[in-house]
Amino acid sequence: MARKTTQTRTAVVTVAAWTIGLLIFFPILWIIILGFKSEGDAIKTPLAVLTSDWTLASYHEVQERSNYFLHFMNSVILSLGSTLLALVIAIPAAWSMAFVPGKRTKDLLMWMLSTKMMPAVGVLVPMYLMFRDFGLLDTRIGLVVVLTLINLPIVIWMLYTYFKEIPGEILEAARMDGANLRAEILHVLTPMAVPGIASTVLLNVILAWNEAFWTLQLTTSSAAPLTQFIASYSSPEGLFYAKLSAASTMAIAPILILGWFSQKQLVRGLTFGAVK
Numbered sequence: 001m002a003r004k005t006t007q008t009r010t011a012v013v014t015v016a017a018w019t020i021g022l023l024i025f026f027p028i029l030w031i032i033i034l035g036f037k038s039e040g041d042a043i044k045t046p047l048a049v050l051t052s053d054w055t056l057a058s059y060h061e062v063q064e065r066s067n068y069f070l071h072f073m074n075s076v077i078l079s080l081g082s083t084l085l086a087l088v089i090a091i092p093a094a095w096s097m098a099f100v101p102g103k104r105t106k107d108l109l110m111w112m113l114s115t116k117m118m119p120a121v122g123v124l125v126p127m128y129l130m131f132r133d134f135g136l137l138d139t140r141i142g143l144v145v146v147l148t149l150i151n152l153p154i155v156i157w158m159l160y161t162y163f164k165e166i167p168g169e170i171l172e173a174a175r176m177d178g179a180n181l182r183a184e185i186l187h188v189l190t191p192m193a194v195p196g197i198a199s200t201v202l203l204n205v206i207l208a209w210n211e212a213f214w215t216l217q218l219t220t221s222s223a224a225p226l227t228q229f230i231a232s233y234s235s236p237e238g239l240f241y242a243k244l245s246a247a248s249t250m251a252i253a254p255i256l257i258l259g260w261f262s263q264k265q266l267v268r269g270l271t272f273g274a275v276k
Helices: 002-035 046-051 057-065 068-099 105-117 120-133 140-164 168-176 181-192 194-210 213-218 226-231 241-261 263-270
Strands: none
Touching (some): 002 241, 057 241, 068 105, 068 140, 068 181, 068 194, 068 226, 105 140, 140 194, 140 213, 168 181, 181 194, 226 241, 241 263
C-alpha cells in the first residue's frame, strides 16, 4: 500500500513538473514558431498560425536589415566584460565580509541588496548626463561599467554565501605556511569555491545578456547589443510580429544553448553549500 502511494505521489509530481515546465517554455516556443511565419500569418488565430505555411523570409529580411553579428559580438563583450570586472571586485569584497566581518557587515550586505529594488528610471537622468559629459554614450566601456554595477550586489551576495561555507581553518593553515593575501585568495579560496564561482559567472552572464533598460537608453548603434537589435523591430507603425519573433529567436538562441549545456553546473553551484 505504501509503495503504491509513493508511486502515485511520484507520478503526480512528475506530471505537475512537466506541466509547469511546458507553461514556462510555451511563450518561447510560440516566438520561435512565429519567426517561421509571414507577417500576415503571424497575426492570425493560433490554430491558423500552426496550419499556415512555414517560411524563412523573416530571417532573411532580419539579416538584410540589421548587422546581427555586430549586435551579437557587443552582447558577448558586454556580458563577459562585466562579469570579469564584477568578479575582480566581488571576490575580495566577499572574502573580507565572509572571513573578516565587521559589526556592520550584514547591514552592508542588506543595503547592497536593497539597491536592486530601486527603480532604474529614478537614476536615468543623472546617469545619462554623466555618460554624456564623460563621452561614454554608445560605448562598450560605459555599458560594461553599468552592467557591472547593477549586477555587483547579487554577485557579492552569492560569493559571500559560498565563501561562508568554506572552513576558516583552511585559510589560517595557508597563512601559517606563509601564504600572503593574494596567494590565499587565488590559490586557496578560489579553487575551493569553483562550483559557486562558476554558477555566479553563468548567472551574471545571463543577467547582463538580458539587460534591456540601460542598453536601450545609453546606446544607439556602435555598442548596441542584441536587446537593441530586438527593439529595432518595434516602430510607430506597429509591431512586425514575424520579424520581431525572428529577431528575438536569434537573440535568445545563444543564451538558451549556453543555459542548456551548463544547467548541471548551474544547479550544482546554486546548491553549493546548501547541505553541509
